[in-house]
Amino acid sequence: DIVHTVDEGRAVVANIAGTAVDTDGNTHSFEGGHYISVVGYRDGGHTATIADSADPNMASYRMSVDNLADWIATRGYTAS
Numbered sequence: 729d730i731v732h733t734v735d736e737g738r739a740v741v742a743n744i745a746g747t748a749v750d751t752d753g754n755t756h757s758f759e760g761g762h763y764i765s766v767v768g769y770r771d772g773g774h775t776a777t778i779a780d781s782a783d784p785n786m787a788s789y790r791m792s793v794d795n796l797a798d799w800i801a802t803r804g805y806t807a808s
Contacts, residue, residue, distance in 0.1 A: 730766055730793065731773040733807040739779070740766035743803035748796070750789040751775060758782070761803065766796070 733740050742764050747757040767788075768777030776796050779788055791799075 729805075729807040730769050730776055734766070734768055738807075740805055740807045742766060742796070742800045742805040744799045745803050746799060748791060748799040750778075750791045750795075752789065754786065754789065756780070756782075756789075766805075 730740055743761065744758060744764055745761040746759060747755060749755055762780075762782060765779040766776045767779045769775060770777070770790070774793055775790050776793055777788065777790050778796075780786070
């Protein structure tokens, strides 16, 4: 869904909860829930680029799609 949506010039909006680690080893924690936008990808879609309004000092970061899938597992996403 990420590859298809981003290739069409749109973003995936994900409703996440809990804690996840990005590709640089930084922890992102939103126990009460939070929305993020997935705005890009690399490695054939195995790594997602995330735009996150929660911290202006880290407004963009990358995360493996496996970690991202775990992060949104209890909430969901939309790619439309």
